[in-house]
Amino acid sequence: MKRHTYVALLATLLSATAWGQEVSLYGTTMAEIWKQNIPGSEQATYTAATQYLGIDATKLGSDNLSLHLFGWGVKDFGDSSPTIYNGSPNGSYSGGYLSFGYLQYRFDQANAEIKAGRFAINQGTGFEQVDGVSARTDLRGGFSISAFGGRPVLYHTQDLSSQLNYDFQKDFIFGTRLAWRLPQVTEIGLSYLEDGTHAAQNLPQPTTEDFTRRQVGLDLLLTPTTSFDLRGRTVFDVAKHPEVAPGAPAHNDIAEHDYSATWRIGSQVAVTGNFAERNFFAYFAGSNMPSLFRQDDHDMFRGWGGKVTWTTEANFQLVGDYRHTHRETFGDSNRLGGEMRWTFNEKAVLFGLGGHIVNAVDTKFVDPSTPYLSLSYKEARIWTLVTKGQFSASLDGILQRYDSGNPYLAGVQNVYEVVGSLGYQATANIKVSGDVTYGTNPVAKHETQGLLKAEYRFGSAKKGGQ
Amino acid sequence: MARNTILQVLALVLGLGMMTACGLVSPEASFTPTHNYALGAGRPICTECHSNDLAKGALKTYATFDHTPAFVKNHRFQATQDSNTCAVCHAPSFCIDCHGGKVPMKPAKLLADRPDRDTPHRGDFLTLHKIEGKLDPSSCYRCHGRANNDQCRACHR
Numbered sequence: 001m002k003r004h005t006y007v008a009l010l011a012t013l014l015s016a017t018a019w020g021q022e023v024s025l026y027g028t029t030m031a032e033i034w035k036q037n038i039p040g041s042e043q044a045t046y047t048a049a050t051q052y053l054g055i056d057a058t059k060l061g062s063d064n065l066s067l068h069l070f071g072w073g074v075k076d077f078g079d080s081s082p083t084i085y086n087g088s089p090n091g092s093y094s095g096g097y098l099s100f101g102y103l104q105y106r107f108d109q110a111n112a113e114i115k116a117g118r119f120a121i122n123q124g125t126g127f128e129q130v131d132g133v134s135a136r137t138d139l140r141g142g143f144s145i146s147a148f149g150g151r152p153v154l155y156h157t158q159d160l161s162s163q164l165n166y167d168f169q170k171d172f173i174f175g176t177r178l179a180w181r182l183p184q185v186t187e188i189g190l191s192y193l194e195d196g197t198h199a200a201q202n203l204p205q206p207t208t209e210d211f212t213r214r215q216v217g218l219d220l221l222l223t224p225t226t227s228f229d230l231r232g233r234t235v236f237d238v239a240k241h242p243e244v245a246p247g248a249p250a251h252n253d254i255a256e257h258d259y260s261a262t263w264r265i266g267s268q269v270a271v272t273g274n275f276a277e278r279n280f281f282a283y284f285a286g287s288n289m290p291s292l293f294r295q296d297d298h299d300m301f302r303g304w305g306g307k308v309t310w311t312t313e314a315n316f317q318l319v320g321d322y323r324h325t326h327r328e329t330f331g332d333s334n335r336l337g338g339e340m341r342w343t344f345n346e347k348a349v350l351f352g353l354g355g356h357i358v359n360a361v362d363t364k365f366v367d368p369s370t371p372y373l374s375l376s377y378k379e380a381r382i383w384t385l386v387t388k389g390q391f392s393a394s395l396d397g398i399l400q401r402y403d404s405g406n407p408y409l410a411g412v413q414n415v416y417e418v419v420g421s422l423g424y425q426a427t428a429n430i431k432v433s434g435d436v437t438y439g440t441n442p443v444a445k446h447e448t449q450g451l452l453k454a455e456y457r458f459g460s461a462k463k464g465g466q
Numbered sequence: 467m468a469r470n471t472i473l474q475v476l477a478l479v480l481g482l483g484m485m486t487a488c489g490l491v492s493p494e495a496s497f498t499p500t501h502n503y504a505l506g507a508g509r510p511i512c513t514e515c516h517s518n519d520l521a522k523g524a525l526k527t528y529a530t531f532d533h534t535p536a537f538v539k540n541h542r543f544q545a546t547q548d549s550n551t552c553a554v555c556h557a558p559s560f561c562i563d564c565h566g567g568k569v570p571m572k573p574a575k576l577l578a579d580r581p582d583r584d585t586p587h588r589g590d591f592l593t594l595h596k597i598e599g600k601l602d603p604s605s606c607y608r609c610h611g612r613a614n615n616d617q618c619r620a621c622h623r
Contacts, residue, residue, distance in 0.1 A: 284611065293611050347506050395581075
């Protein structure tokens with residue numbers, strides 16, 4: 001779709017707000033300034049302004065028809081900005097993006113709805129952003145069905161001329177999910193996704209980069225008692241791939257297993273266990289950065305772990321967690337830690353602290369000219385959020401301590417960042433706040449950032465932003 | 467092939483219409499699209515007010531949607547099955563803060579004044595990602611594999 005078509009559609013959508021009986025405009029305006037002191041370079045100062053803006057217009061002629069728009073724009077005023085937005089290599093940058101803009105019709109019956117425009121959809125196998133149409137409805141007997149189709153939103157990571165193949169392959173996206181629910185006991189869903197119809201092997205001149213996906217997903221929720229639930233999904237890669245060479249291992253067609261089970265013991269304790277396995281050849285299918293997310297059929301990830309949560313009636317919460325991970329090409333890691341969280345005075349004061357230890361193998365030694373590093377580190381965090389009347393204040397500190405000898409740390413072993421924020425709720429619909437961040441990291445010996453933020457909402461439509 | 471897929475979609479839409487005509491669509495009334503009032507800071511526990519009844523539409527206990535630490539970490543499961551229940555309290559822009567196809571800044575920076583929220587990439591994640599990316603690149607892929615990776619190409623070409 002050409003740019004002027006998008007502009008015409010956006011103008012049409014915006015003009016539709018005039019019909020809305022309830023219209024809300026909400027947004028956040030942010031001004032940033034930050035200073036960096038990088039050893040070996042002159043101290044630099046950067047400035048940028050960011051605007052988020054959304055519109056919700058409901059009751060567009062009918063009580064059931066609504067319009068939702070949201071996007072952002074940014075202007076970098078720095079003289080020699082680093083690569084902060086869209087990979088701008090140098091110089092100032094301005095840009096923007098329409099995150100979503102769609103009309104929605106919600107039926108009075110069967111939780112049925114239809115959307116048309118640009119929207120994000122999380123259904124079955126993936127989280128997709130689509131320029132198209134979606135629909136869902138509940139059916140009799142506990143069944144429900146949903147479907148979407150349209151043009152996938154494209155994300156270019158290189159100049160357009162080198163991504164013509166990406167644009168050509170990702171011409172159409174379609175997904176559907178059929179589910180069945182037994183009240184309070186189970187939900188089982190079966191989904192299908194087709195993203196792009198021109199697979200690399202079907203092109204007139206076959207290429208090595210395949211940006212298309214065909215997946216079947218099976219998702220599950222099982223709650224045999226009110227104190228136990230099991231949920232998760234398995235995703236299968238059903239795309240046709242070139243034949244593997246004789247003697248080579250066949251591709252694993254299971255992209256992902258991802259399951260979690262929770263057992264609630266009384267009203268205060270919950271134990272959660274999880275298991276995930278992802279085979280990179282199938283799981284990374286469709287990446288727009290195949291150079292980074294390589295479809296290596298010899299690489300996979302497997303992780304399992306658990307979390308114990310104890311919540312008292314005095315609004316104190318203690319969480320302990322452990323996770324073991326295995327990656328075929330790098331080895332194993334163990335992550336162990338905990339968090340505490342207090343809530344006082346009707347949530348007017350929140351306080352938390354936590355710490356984790358990650359014990360992992362080193363990266364593989366390749367040769368003396370290739371740096372390798374320890375993957376072990378420790379992390380600690382402490383934070384508080386206080387609200388009193390129209391004022392709010394927060395403080396958040398995080399420290400990461402890496403093993404010495406890591407070639408990427410420039411001699412820095414402790415990396416920390418502290419963020420302080422003050423806010424004032426001027427009216428029910430307007431809040432202004434300011435953040436100051438200070439830290440040190442391997443790139444900048446000292447880094448200070450300031451951010452001013454104004455959040456506002458005008459109009460009468462309900463909800464939005466939370 | 468694209469034309470065939472379009473025809474499949476049209477057939478599906480037509481099929482949905484026929485199901486309506488045939489009475490396959492549930493006769494139940496739709497549940498309320500918005501929560502009665504906005505919730506304050508912190509993670510809401512639905513069962514504090516809703517006891518252990520079934521949530522309309524989802525047909526699951528409200529405990530299923532209690533925002534416990536495990537729920538926050540694994541909310542992808544609920545979002546897949548009950549996105550319209552999520553929409554009762556959350557506007558789409560809430561999801562976009564983290565899950566936008568393109569975002570101008572990391573969520574931890576956008577929500578620096580909300581340390582109670584589990585936003586990803588707090589602190590100096592630029593350094594940490596060199597480790598986490600090796601331990602589990604599939605966790606990066608969820609958000610950065612097919613979108614939201616403009617900044618990745620600065621180094622990963």
